[in-house]
Amino acid sequence: MPTVSMTVNGKQVSGEVEGRTLLVEFLRENLRLTGTHVGCDTSQCGACVVHIDGNSAKSCSMLAIQANGTKVTTIEGLANGDELHPMQAAFKEHHGLQCGFCTPGMVMSAVDLVKKKPKASEHEIREWLEGNICRCTGYHNIVKAIQHAQQTM
């Protein structure tokens, strides 16, 4: 089996994987980083979004070996110790999560949005979130949280 190596949340990791092992499987099964979720099998829902070399990506849509040599950040690596990342804090402040299942991917996607388009309008925020499905919140408070984080990030 091939070996992959990458930096995950600042730590160098490596492991043996099958050629078909997805990045999200490597994160969840090999590294036991279960904060990254799998909500669908057609790369629509975005529960599995992580950052790869600083860009948001769906970890269900790439093989673990494709991430060889990259720097991966998962939801577990976003906060600074006990201090929430401003986006996490904004989601809490504005009740941007309910069941919490889509939340890791939603937060990772939103962080990338604010980095890339710091002044995105509500319309642009909603368009950006097209690849992240939430069934609980109706997105209302997620949008509010991201708008808040635009000020605090």
Place this chain on the structure above:
Amino acid sequence: MPEGGTGIGAAVKRVEDQRFLTGRGNYTDDLNRYGQTYAYILRSPHAHATINRIDTAAAKSAPGVLAVFTGEDMEVGSLPCGWQVHSKDGTPMQEPGHPPLARGKVRHVGDQVAVVIAETYAQAKDAAEKITVDYGPLPAVINMNKALAGGALVHDEIGTNLCYDWEIGDEAEVDAVFAKAAHVTEIDIVNNRLIPNAMEPRAAVGEFDQATGEYTLYTTSQNPHVIRLLMGAFVLSIPEHKLRVVAPDVGGGFGSKIYHYAEEAIVTWAAPKVGRPIKWTAERSESFISDAHGRDHITHAKMAMDADGKFLALKVATKANMGAYLSTFAPCVPTYLYATLLAGVYTTPIIHCNVKAVFTNTVPVDAYRGAGRPEATYLLERLVAKCAREMGLSQVDIRRKNFIPSDAFPYQTPVALQYDSGDYTATLNAALKAADVDGFDARRKAAEARGKRRGLGFSTYLEACGIAPSAVVGSLGARAGLYESAEVRVHPTGSVTVFTGSHSHGQGHETTFAQLVSDRLGLPLENIEISHGDTNKVQFGMGTYGSRSLAVGGEAIVKAMNKVVTKATKIAAHIMEASESDIEFKDGQFTVAGTDKSMAFGEVALSAYVPHNFPHEELEPGLDETAFYDPLNFTYPGGCHICEVEIDPDTGVTTVERMTAVDDVGRVINPMIVAGQIHGGIAQGIGQALLEGCVYDDNGQLLTGSYMDYTMPRADNLPSFTVGTEVTLCTHNSLGVKGCGEVGAIGSPPAVINAVVDALWDLGVHDMPMPATPQTVWAAIQAARPAAAAE
């Protein structure tokens, strides 16, 4: 205590958020048990077929495979139905068997045929490809009318596809009113089938402890005790004391995780046979063909009115799809959760409703957010909108004319329910203002100038929730009581753990319930833990659905806290050498009235566990109380939803420009959480109205079986919402709460479709099915053009 308080009415930030935001939630698929194996379920590709032979030999010898089982191996009880409905002739409903693994026949695409258990999930899935099933395909019945008109039989042994033929009300009396009515408005309604799609796919981990003989099932459930009862008693014959069911963090339910599913029984049953824990997790494609679906009604209804538009009688005939098997609650959804709601917020004096429940070769249908009440509300509010058109009344006037007045409570409806409180004029008025209905004409004209059609739609509704008084539901065929239980365990140093039978899967109980405790016992939130979801921790519970957690589960907590305070008062009186009647408890302090003698709650707690001088005949040590609460009535939230849409007539694209909801959910414990619940419900309601529709082809193949085909509401499909609350208190629970989980999904769909019809009315479009997709809207406009031109 933090600024702003932590008690009832405070918008406390959620205590559960920290773990969810940092990736430390603990969902079923996140669990990894020592020695764990993986199950893959082989499912039927046919909607209806005999199973002539299954060859599992090659799969059994595939790499990593530990076992393969089929229905012939798994001789266990049938997955049970929890509710028995009787037909109008008094006969019980047809209740065909539902084996966890199909035996002899498959009855819907997705029916479980075999399970492969292997060292890895990939190995199990690979091996399943090596199973050869010799199917004998049979004609499938998908359409309810065809199923009733002599189509293929889903269950040969019962000889019919009619599950029951039920009615409420006196048909002859209703017909007599219609015969004399000044005007009758009729409508045909289809309530589209939906697929719930909680974001966390269902999962189950079964394990067996050889040392103790105890089974444990970790599962994505809204009600672990109910699963323990149903699976233990009816399917696998495991007594409760040897079966632990744990529902850890659950990623949304919306009804779909109430029911006992085959996969739970399969992994539990197989665990001792394999001798290791077994995990099964649904892929999303499996969720689409194995999670219980929702809605799916075909209805004809008519309203009799006097010359002024006053409602005189309502007559409704509904066909309700049950799917291929009876899911846990399915029979009660189109009857006791639907027909009993048909008075709505109106004084309609007499109502008849007939419901025919039908088996088809589709996934079982059961309660989905609102369950029966969205179907009733959609029917009623579409019909009322049409009545107004035909009577020349405004949408507001016809409602005001027929509202149950605010001084008429308690109000007995003609369809069994007695409403305890409400003020429908207040919610209507507040919504009219919040939606700026006065400004609509100007916005419509502005839209017209841009070539767009703008429409306004209303829905004034109520629902019955806080499910449910055991005596009432028992008389209606429920095979369970629908009380709730709570234990309030005060620890020696004064912190408190509350064990609740409610289950939180997004509702924020860990916060809302803690606020109840903070309010009553005067404790800071950090001294309160809410524990739920584990049958080995929580004494009993009926779980979370039907907007019941606060009105029933919360009341049980209050009842247990009252017992704690009573006991603590005795202890305080003993220690401070005062009479119990002189002890006052306020803000966490027990004080002897009129003196400065006082003990903090924590001091009394410590004394309870260090009872050095207790008179033991009169005062037991300890401070730990349990209560069961059975509600006296349903609760009746209601309100007004107003939707404003804009439609591009060239493309049929409908945009929700404004969505306003003013709801009366009784006393609000946490306004932030209540607003969030309403937002989510509205999103699902708009989803039903404009986006979501489950489509089967005539052969029973699910055409909307993935997120590429089934349109889930995305952020860019929805606007921000305007929500508000008006409060009338529930009169029969101490908190005055009614429930807020389902109002959004119940109230909003007719508001949206009424708005679409309003926008297109002048083009000659007078009806609109759900979902009103661009294609459907565009086609309706095209179809109406010649007719409108000819008028």
